[in-house]
Structures are given as C-alpha cells and as structure tokens.
Amino acid sequence: MNYWLVKSEPEAYAWADLVKDGRTAWTGVRNFQARNNLRAMKADDLVCFYHSVTEKQIVGLARVVKEFYADSMAADGDWSCVDLAPVKPLAKPVALGAIKTDKVLKDLPLVKQSRLSVTPMSAAQFERVMKLAEG
Numbered sequence: 001m002n003y004w005l006v007k008s009e010p011e012a013y014a015w016a017d018l019v020k021d022g023r024t025a026w027t028g029v030r031n032f033q034a035r036n037n038l039r040a041m042k043a044d045d046l047v048c049f050y051h052s053v054t055e056k057q058i059v060g061l062a063r064v065v066k067e068f069y070a071d072s073m074a075a076d077g078d079w080s081c082v083d084l085a086p087v088k089p090l091a092k093p094v095a096l097g098a099i100k101t102d103k104v105l106k107d108l109p110l111v112k113q114s115r116l117s118v119t120p121m122s123a124a125q126f127e128r129v130m131k132l133a134e135g
Contacts, residue, residue: 002045003126004037005110006062006084007052007117015049015060019086023065026118027073027081034118038080039068047084048121048129050110056096058129061087090133104128 006026008014018024029035041047041064049060066083073081099105105128109119121129 001123002040002042003048003121003123004041004045004064005048005050005058005108005119005121007050007110009053010051010055011053014051015086015089018049018060018062018084019089023083023085025071025081026084027071029071029081029117030074030077030079031116033113034116035078035080037116037118037120038082040120041067041082043067046087046126048126049086051093055093057093058090058099058133059093060089061130063087092133094129094132098132099129102128102132 029038043064045064047062047064048058049062050058062084064082065085068080068082071079071081099108100111105125108125109116
C-alpha cells in the first residue's frame with residue numbers, strides 16, 4: 001500500500017464536497033511531477049485530504065477507487081486523473097504548523113514543495129498524521 005496527500009482549496013472543492021459526492025475524479029492537475037504521482041497511485045491506496053490556502057490542514061482520509069486514466073478536462077497534453085472516495089473525516093484536523101514542527105512530518109513534500117498538489121507520504125508519515133488526528 002502507498003500513501004498520498006492531495007491538496008484542494010476548500011472554496012474550490014472541499015472535503016465536504018467529496019463526502020457529499022461520494023466519489024470524484026481528481027482532475028485539473030497540470031504539473032508533471034504531480035501527474036506522475038497520480039499515475040503511481042494504486043487502487044485502495046490511502047490519501048490524506050488537505051485544505052490549502054485558507055485552512056492549511058489535513059481534514060480527511062480518502063482512498064483511490066480508480067487508478068489513473070486520461071483527464072477529460074484537459075484541452076491538450078498528456079494529463080491524468082484518478083478517482084477518490086472518502087473514508088472518514090479526521091477527528092482532529094492536522095494543521096500545517098504542527099506538520100512543520102513534527103520531526104516525522106517536517107520533510108513531507110507538502111512542506112518542501114508547497115506548490116505540488118499531489119505528493120507521496122511514507123508509511124511512517126501517514127501513521128504519524130493518523131496519530132496526531134486522534135486528538
């Protein structure tokens with residue numbers, strides 16, 4: 001199993017939207033590194049859902065329900081998307097400030113490459129986020 005983090009501005013597509021929809025195509029990624037990360041996702045991989053810009057916190061846990069396919073929203077180019085479904089909201093969101101000061105999480109691509117919208121997480125990083133989310 002692999003672990004991932006996806007970022008979305010809550011005003012554009014929030015965790016609540018994913019819960020309401022039950023499933024979504026994660027489209028609109030237009031960065032080659034993030035696209036390659038999408039292509040590396042496998043069915044049932046777990047995904048931390050991060051609200052960027054205004055909230056700056058991990059708020060939910062999703063899973064990959066369909067591996068990469070062509071992004072139908074792309075006018076041109078070789079872009080991909082995956083389908084995600086919600087698993088559960090986090091009991092306690094994990095804020096960016098806590099991530100930056102945590103010895104296990106401070107090297108997350110979220111911190112080191114803050115503009116990247118789809119990033120991998122190690123098993124240890126994922127487990128740490130889940131522990132912090134317990135409250």
